[in-house]
Each structure stands twice: as C-alpha cells, then as structure tokens.
Amino acid sequence: MYDFEFVKPSTVDEAVAALSSEDAQALGGGQTLIPTMKQRLASPTKLVSLLGIASMAGVSENNGVVTIGGATTHADVAAAGLGAVSTLAGNIGDPAVRNRGTIGGSLANNDPSADYPAAILALGATIVTNNREIAAGDFFDGMFTTTLEEGEIITAVSFTPPSAASYQKFEQPASHFALTGVFVAKTASGVRVAVTGASEEGVHRWTTAEDALNTNFSADALEGLSVSPDGMIADLHGTAEYRANLVKVLAQRAVASC
Amino acid sequence: MPKDNGIGASSKRREDVRFLTGKGKYTDDINIYGQTYAYFVRSQVAHGTIKGIDSTAAEAMPGVVKVFTGADFEGIGGIPCGWQVTDRNGEVMQEPAHPVLAQGKVRHVGDPIAVVVAESLQEARDAAEAVDVDIDELPAVVDMKAALAAGSTKVHDDLTSNLCYDWTLGGEKADVDAAFENAHHVTTLDLVNNRLVANPMEPRVAIGKYDAADEDYTLYTTSQNPHVIRLLMGAFVLGIPEHKLRVVAPDVGGGFGTKIFHYAEEAFCTFAAKAVGRPVKWTADRSEAFISDAHGRDHVTKIELALDENGMFVALRTDTMANMGAYLSTFAPSVPTWLHGTLMAGTYKTPHVSVNVRAVFTNTVPVDAYRGAGRPEATYQLERVIDKAAREIGIDPITIRRQNFIKADEFPYATPVAVEYDTGDYDATMNKLIEIADIAGFAGRKAESEAKGKRRGLGINCYIEACGIAPSNLVGQLGARAGLYESATVRVTATGSIAVMTGSHSHGQGHETTFPQVVADMLGIDESMIDIVHGDTSKVPMGMGTYGSRSLAVGGSAIVKATEKIIAKAKKIAAHLLEAGEADIELADGQFTVAGTDKSVAWGDVTLAAYVPHNYPLEDIEPGLEETAFYDPNNFTYPAGAYACEVEVDEATGKVTVERFAAADDFGNVINPMIVEGQVHGGIGQGIGQALLEHAVYDSDGQLLSGSYMDYAMPRASDVPSYVVDHSCQTPCTHNPLGVKGCGEAGAIGSPPAVVNAVVDALADLGVTHIDMPLSPNRVWSAIQAAK
C-alpha cells in the first residue's frame, strides 16, 4: 500500500468535509478497498472512515419503509430479519467479511459480481446520500460505476418490503462472488427481476421475465424465454452462454422459492 | 483395546500445543537485529529481452540500501537441477541455465530481474517501482504442442528446440503394437492433467545472514529439506563449503512438494547478506507465490488400452507431453518419467505397457513435484481409460478392475515398467471399499437424488504409488544427482531421556509425535522421554528431507537402525552391571533382564553408567550413548488402495457436489492411526480440489489468469464432505524394518479419478464419456449440452 492519512469523523457533515480534499476516498468496511490498495491498484491520499458515524448504522422500519444505514454491516443486515435481503447479506463473502463490509460500500463500489445491487434494483430501493435521494434505476451506471458525485456518501438505503422475494446466487468457485445472481421481488409496482454477475453492463433488470411473471408468477412462465449471451461476461469461470443459461435457471429457482 | 503408547497408538500430537497457542515459530516470525528487507522486481511479460535496467532513481529513494540486478550475479552459479534424464536415444536431456536474477532475457511472468534491499519492506517496495526495466517483448510460447512445432519461438536460444527430452519406458514397440493390432477392443482417451499451484498456506520466506567474523552463512527458509538446500545452494550456486553454511527450516506451514526445491530467493538472500553486511529478509505475498512457486502436474496425454474378449487387459500405450515451464526446477525431469512411467501398470497384470513422455519448455513458471508427483498423473489416465473401457464393453467397473488385479499370491511382482512390487492385496482393499462405501446402497441413494431432480454417479478408482524414495544406487542410474538415503542420530542422556536428530523435516506430518512412538516401542520407555530434533543443519548433521512419502519408510528406518545400535551398546553395559553374558540380556519395558532370572537393571541405570562410567567395561567400549545410522532403502514401497466417490450433478447448472467419499488404503504397518487418517483426509481434499476446482490458467501471452485466490479456487470446507477412511488392510513392506509404506500422497493420487469417474457415471446415459479437470460447473454444463 501507498501511505495515506486516515480520519474517522463522527458526523456526515464532517465526513463530507474530509472528502472534499483531493484524492480522498470514503472507507466503509474496506473489504474490497483495502485489498485493492494492497495491490497498489488504488492510491488515495486520505481515507475517510464512515464507521464512526452512528447515524449511518442500523436497520429501522417506519410506516412500512425499511431503512438500512449506509454503514450497516452485512452481518447486521443478515440478522435483521429482512427475508430475502437478509439471506442475501448472510451469503456475502464469509463471516469475517460480513462483520466489516457495509451495504453502502458495496453499492458505491458496484462490483458487477456483487450481490446487493441485484436486491436494490429488484426492490426498487432508494439510495439516500448526504444531499439527495436516488432511485435504484438511476444509481447503477455500468461496471464499478454509479451516479454518485465525487465525495457523495451513501447514508442509507430504503425500500418497501416486497410481498415475496428470493435471491438465488451461483457462486464463482474461487472468490465466492456471484458468478451470476438473480433477485426476484414481488413489489407494489409489479414483479421485478434483477441480475448481477452476468452482464458486461453490470447489474440490470430482465424485463422480459418481469412481463411474463406479471402475467403468471411461476417458474414455468419463464420456460419459453431465452436469454441472449450477447453482452454477457465471459471469463475463466463461465462463458457468455453459460451465464445466459444461469440467468434463466436462477430466475426460475428464485420464482419457485418465493 | 487401542494402545496408548508406542507403535499403533493414536498419540496426541505434541507439536499442537505451540500451534494452538500462537507460539509456533515460522520463518516469517523470525526477525534478526539489523535486518533489511528484499523486494523482487519481476517480469511482467512472459518472454522478452532486457535492453537495460536503470536503478539510479530507486537507489536514491528513502531507506534503500542497495539494488541488485543480474549483473551482480555474473559468474555466480545458476539454480541447479537435481535430476538428469536420458532420452530414448541415450542422449541426456537439454538443460538450460537458470540464473538467480535474469541474465539478458526473461522467460516467464514472475522471472526475477532485480531486487531492492531497503530498511523496511514498504521502502523496498516503493523503490522497486522506480527500477526502470526496458524490455523488448518477444512472442511467448505457452501451449506445449505449439512449443514443439517446427519453427516455434524458443524459450532458450542456446537449446536446439523446446524439447527437454523424449523418453520412453516399457515393452518393445513392436510387441506392444502387435498386441494392439490383435486386440478384441481398444479404448482411447485424450485427457489433460490440469496445472495446479501447491498453495501451502504459509507463503515462502527466506532470511540470509552472514557472520564476517567467522565467515559463515545462515539461511532461514521455508523448506521441506534444509540439508538439500545446503547442498544445492552451497555447492552449486554460491560455492560455500558445507561447514560454513547453516540452513534452518523452523516450523514450516505446509509444503506439498513446492517447498522441496531450491529457489532463487534463497540464494539471493544468502548472497546479499554478505554483500550488504546485514541480514536480508524476503517474505512472499500470495500473489508473488503464484508466479514464483513451482507449479504442479500439467500433462497432456493420449492413452490407449487394448482388451481381449473377456475384458482382460492385453496392452497399454500412453503418450504424454509434460510441461517443464521456463526452467528445470530441482526434481522436475524425474516427475513425468521415473515417478510417472513406472506406475503405468497400476495394480494390474497388463503384459505390455509402453510409455512415452516428451518434456517441453514453455514461457511459464517452472513445473515440479506436487503432492503425488507423477503418480497422480499416471493413476488418473490409467483409471480413466479403464473406466471408459468398462463402459464401452459393458463390464462393471469393479469387476473389470478385480479381474485384472495382480493377485495376493503373485508378489513380488515385476511389472513391464521397471519396478517390482514387494507386496500387496488389491482384492482386500477392494472388498474393504465395497463395505465402507456401502456400494450396495448406491442404487437407493441414486433414486433419492433423482427424486430431488439431481443426477447421481459412483466412481471407483484403484491406485498404486511408489514411495519411500529412494534406493540411491537405482536412482543414481536413473539420473538422480544425489543420494536419497536418510540419517538419524539417537543421543541418549545420562538420565535416560533421548534426543533423536533426523534429516526428515516435519511440516504438518507430526514427526515430533510419531518418531518417538517408534523409539519408545523399541526401548519400552515412555514416549515423553523422547524428543525429535529436525530442521537445522547445525543440529542434524545430514539429511535428505521430506517428500515422496519417505519420512517414516526411510527416515524412520534410519531411526530404527540407530536405536538398534543404542540397544546393542546398552546391552553390553547392562551385561557388565549384571555380571552376565551379553547374549543373555533381554530388554523389555525399559528393563534389562538376565534371561530366566529376576536380575535386572533399569534403562536409567544403564544410561547413567554410560556417562558416569565408574563401574563400566572401559576396556571394551567407550563411555557415552549416542549412535548415528544411515538408511538407504533397497526398493521403493508400494502403498495401494481403492477409492469410491459419489457425486450429485445439477444438470441445469453443471454444479457437482461430492456427497460421499470412501478410501480403503494399504499402508503396511501404521504407527499412529490418527495421523495416518489425517494425511489421507488432506490428500483427498486436495484431490477433490484438482478434480473440481483448481486450475492454473495462462492466456496465450503467458499471463497467469488465475493468479490469486479470487480466481484460483481453493477447496473450502463447504466444497468437500466428511470422508470414510480405512487402513486396516495391511500387507507390510517386506524390505524396511518398520514394514511401513508411506501415506502422505495417497489421498491426492487416489481421489481425482474417483471424482471424475463418478461425474461421468452420473452423465453417462446422456452420452458424456469424458470431461477434463477441473470439472467446473461451466465445463460440466457444456459437456451436457454437447451430448444432448
């Protein structure tokens, strides 16, 4: 690692101020950022830890809306009784990673194989930052890219619990990231199907499947659909065709277990 | 009732206490006053010419002590290869130079070019980025077939081609060919034995130290064999007399073969310690390990099995390309030849066997022994082709194996591939397997799996290996450049406690527990009176180390021989004390007794007399009680066994899960059953890893794509089941004093074919006949799609 200054503010405002300096970067649990820095692939001059901001941690429910603080760890989300979202969180990485990694950090990084983006997109969640609210559909902007501005902090994520939901993850055998993962949610505005790990564009919705499921919410409804391998990720662990197959298989399994 | 002491007892491991409390002392835990830190600048390209190295900026950086380049090693010896293979025409193999730091060219990603030595690791790493290396990239040769093609780019300009050797073993070609022509059925299989990275959990570390006053050197290193490093580095690289070089391998966090070899980093740190006048420490991180530790396996094979109308094997023919990587690592040439071809007969009476191996240089990390070393590659191809043949001719996989077995009354048995098995009973291990694997219950379990929508398969495998490496006079004829004996010194103190110095190194095998069991049993005293000393050439004068499942068979036998000398001398002392004839003295339960009387003296009385010789036969024997023995085996040992694996396959995703795994092994006599079972468990875990998960993959430019745990899939706890293992079938080795055969590699040899056979069994009715390892979900799914 290159050396850097470390600060740990206790309020969002202090954090925003600290992030205003050049090459400063926000630090959640660091479970991706620290390994990246160890490889000298990132070189921030200042790391601003968000874990000292009490208002950003924890899960609450108000008027039927669930809010997860941006600095809430995966372990805490897993323990919060949020159905498919908790199950998803309980299968991110490993127990040690879940004790440090945060939902805000995961979303801001938008790794194309991360789990949370699928849930957030399928739930139609709202990303709350220090200065605005962003609809999930407007947040993800391709692999490792989001519409967050420089220095903008995800303070919370909120969503209305779905009437039914399931996340099916097929693990990449080495990293245990999602080789492909599909989150299916029955929301007030209809069925939403979000896919992670598969597309070169990052997390995305499978709208053809949503249409089919809005008519007939059953695994069989997807049987006749085909997923094109065009634009799918191809790497050591899976060809584009294989990932296209997984999208359909996992979507069907998610529907079946809703 | 199980024993609680001595041979056959599952004594708890005494080394565990320090490991469980964080008090183990691994090489990276050692810090020497005044030490500096080395960071290696390694090639980022697979092949290239070094046009120039400018280290002036790096030298000016904070904390930098000195920057070394290849120029500093001109005239210094290269890393030697320990085995010279002679090819089919009687010519010796092509053997390229292997410099400590690159001389003019780089030949694989990770090839060391320069080293920064600095006051701290971070400073060394910071400065390493400032070393400016100008490289003209050349086309890389990665694929073995392409490397052998006429006109291929050469890895080494001074060699005639990329062919290291073309070697053959077995029957006359005409006889083998005739057997194939007359055969009722021939089964052919093309397969790949996937390239692996050993990945002991402790990355390699080296610390060099030079004492200017005494002009002697010390190297602390993560080695399975400090004496071998002393020999190779002292004699061939740095020219340090053996008595001026101490090599210490303290607690070592796993080896699996890749810590046998002498590496450039060891020579560098030792050399640099003198050059900078301070200790020099290098610690690999995992990413560096992936491109600097020798890899394993990487064979491409075509195998053909000829059978008669009854399914009896009549001939076997196999042709392999074996990847050597860019340089010859310490044992590399021996792995695809004498550790591979000699096992191609397996446990069967195939009359004609012919093996051909071409070893190939490529622009990849050197490949050498990894747990099993050659024997897994032999077993895999043989047992896969047998399984395929059984299916083709409609014979049950157990029956076809059993009917071709060498029978228990046919030993010793000379195979057509140069080895003589001393003893075995392959029907016994197969019978045991059928029982412990509950083969009879498979059909029911298959039906249960199918009810859940999963396919289920059963895979059977029989293996044999040659362990107890090795008879020196034999391996000398085969090209080994060292003797492969082992030595032991048993030092008894005045109070009767004992230190046993052994050249066998323990890095997980539990020697500190097992070896005392042997000595305790021989002397009839408690294990706790005996300690093992290993891993330091200043404490243990001679040794050849731990590899090839040799520690107990060879190292243990040396301990037995030294202990026998102790007993002989102690009996002389006891006879004197008891005023009896030496021939009448019996030793049991730590008491020396005059046969047929109640006259006795205790072990402690005799040992005290040896060191306080007031009443002592000084005219006949010297005081003291310390003996050294060397043991050189007169044959290999031949552990064998039968393994069964049951898998479930999810047809929609191709995901394979190992549901059951059973192993019935014949290791001959067993000293500590608990440790033996642990060795088998570990081997099976690695074998399942090879079969389903692990793969070192290079792209066509020679970049290692699976260069970290993000892409190289290590088996996790959830990837494997609990195992059922049994070692109750015991045909003791006939030629070593303990009757032991070795158990360290069996699991890794026996399990990959069992797993693959099981997956193919699960998919056979779809028409799938073979899938190359690792059987990743994608590969299995693709095979299913292709068969549909």
Place this chain on the structure above:
Amino acid sequence: MTNVSMTVNGKAVSGEVEGRTLLSDFLRENLHLTGTHVGCDTSQCGACTVHVAGKMVKSCTMLALEADGGDVSTIEGMANEDGSLGVIQAAFQEHHGLQCGFCTPGMVMAASALLAENSSPSEAEIRHHLDGNICRCTGYHNIVKSIQAAASALS
C-alpha cells in the same frame, strides 16, 4: 506516524503506526504477537482472523487505526489462565484438527466466533461458517469434527 491504542487480549497496548499499517502488521511487528498469520493478500484465506469487539475479522483487511480504542482478541489470548489449552484448542488437539498449524490460529478464532453465536451448529453450518478460512492440510474433516466436539464440550 500516528499513535494507536487498543486492548489486546485484555491488555492495554499502544504504538506508532502509519495510516497504511494493517492490524495484522501491528499485532505481529509492534506487539510481537506472531500467532496471527498472513497467508494471502486478497482477504480470503483467514489465517489472520482475530476478534474485534467480539466479532471475527480479517486483521490483514483492517487498518490498525480502524481498531483504535477497540478490544482485540488473538490466538495468544485463547488459552486458559493457567496456560492450559482452552476448550476449543483442546478439541483441535484431541481430534487432530491441525497439521502444519499455519491456518490454525484463524480456524480457532473462527470456531470460537461461531460457537459464541450458535452453541450447537450443524455440520453444514460449520462448513458454511468456515468459508473464509482455508486449510490446505486437513481436508477439513477433522476441523469440522473438532468444532463439533468443542460445541458438545461447551454445552
């Protein structure tokens, strides 16, 4: 350099560190607690597992400054006060749950974290819990057995 203070195995400690100093480096180099091992650089092998505020974390993927003011436990703090092996450690010895010993500190810390929140885990739960702790020697069989035995002994 910045001063960092924390409690390690019940003892107050402090030291001078850089921003980039990892908790594992601080433990090994400043405090000479070399039982915590580093086996990879991508946060997967788990040899460096320690507890911070009672939760298992990878000390190679946490900055020493992130643990400032925290309560850290390492393998060196797992034995009984009289120096004898704790229940989990003893179970690992009894059931041969270790071979080379390198991953062992991380395994013991992971096992301890599991049993603190689940006193009678199933085999599948144990295996799932060990997702971030790689052992190359044992094939996991005896590690699982050791943790099961420790669970029985503790309940």
